[in-house]
Amino acid sequence: MSEHAISEEQTAALVPVNAPGAGKDALKLILCSALGIFMFFIPITVGGKSTIPLDHVVNWVKSVSGEAVPWLMLALVLFGTIRPFVTGRWKKSLTQIIFSFLNVVGLIAAILMMTAPPAWLADETIGPFLWKTLVTSVGLIVPIGAIFLGFLIGFGLMEFVGVFVRPIMYPIWRTPGRSAVDAVASFVGSYSLGLLLTNRVYKQGGYTAKEAAIIATGFSTVSVTFMVIVANTLQIMDLWLQYFFTAFFVTFVVTAICVRIPPLSTIPDTHFPGSTPNPEQPITRHKMQVAWEQARGTLHANPGIVQTMWLNFKDGVIMASAILPSIMSVGLLGLLAAKYTPIFDWMGWIFVPFNKLAGMPDPLLGGKAISLGLVEMFLPATEIGPEGDTLTAFIIAVVAVSGIIFLSAMVPSIMATDIPVKFWHLLVIWVERVILSILITAPIAHLII
Helix, strand or coil, rough: CCCCEEEEHHHHHCCCCCCCCCCHHHHHHHHHHHHHHHHCCCEEEEEEEEEEEEHHHHHHHHHHHHHHHHHHHHHHHHHHHHHHHCCCHHHHHHHHHHHHHHHHHHHHHHHHHHCCCHHHHHHHHHHHHHHHHHHHHHHHHHHHHHHHHHHHHHHHHHHHHHHHHHHHHHHHHHCCCCCCHHHHHHCCCHHHHHHHHHHHHHHCCCHHHHHHHHHHHCCCCCCEEEEHHHHHHHHHHHHHHHHHHHHHHHHHHHHHHHCCEEEEEEEHCCCCCCCCCCCCEEECCCHHHHHHHHHHHHHHHHHCHHHHHHHHHHHHHHHHHHHHHHHHHHHHHHHHHHHCHHHHHHHHHHHHHHHHCCCCCHHHHHHHHHHHHHCCCHHHHHHHCCCHHHHHHHHHHHHHHHHHCCCCCHHHHHHHCCCCCCHHHHHHHHHHHHHHHHHHHHHHHHCCC
């Protein structure tokens, strides 16, 4: 037995389930965790729209704030641009230097969007898309979602669930059991919130650098809401359930493969500097009791509901401010390159052989569409359009989700965290994920269509 395993003798020393205060703790864990699950995972219909409660809250805040929203976003962009220079973070690495100065470009673009954008920036597919669709949604959902994030990670749910799924998570995805909640939240919810959750657990010592990188690049894909938009654009909503579960399956299978090859396999298994490492211990007996006691440990260490909400909101504001300037710079450069240069036509040739294997009627068109996904995950759907054949549309729709990495928002979001993933890592991981996704999705698509 491992020296770190929790043995029968050790479990005998655990606090009994019916120890003093156990009932109160159980009620708090259940209620707080249930609220977190409800906010992130349970779709409800309000005003004829069915989506998760968090999305309803964000839409309500957006409607109540009205004309103030763009100015709040500009304030976040300004704060995020200035902060690296004030804290000195901008000179930590070459990547940070580049992104810090790109932030200045993003700030200029944001100011132009609020005043008098030139014609090339005012193009609906460029400036308004970045400013109104991406910046506004990310700028609202990250801070607001962060308020409720604490209910998923701060009251013992991750520890409780982690004990039971530990035998599955590590052998397949090389991540601890507690990451199961994180992985599902990242896939079903917003990638930006998933990254905020991952980064927070990493900084607390709950993940190593490698584990955090695997979760960030392996599960933090776009939200279910965006998947609906993609399916509608490609007119495959009649295959919605097949599409959703195929995308879910392919994303997780591809991640299981990618963790075993570079660059993910080469990232060190070290903890965040200054954190107290909190690795999971193997458990041999009494899993329910161990799960309960580990959950209670987290519960007792929690500073309180109000304090938890405030701390997470602060983290959310800081992270949103780091993401938004990059969306307005990296996203802008990517969209301009896609619109005015042939670079993505050339990149499309990388995927032509795999598209032929997949049986796409027009593998070159599919290659270009897939390559555009590096810029923004929605672009492949617009390239194929509703007139595309169903097989190609289905494969493209799944690859757009399972590819995970895209420059307009996902890359800036990852670079805004403390997870030690380099920019070139992300590009290589994207190519790996896309190729694997095409090959795994193709036979499924042929069976369904």
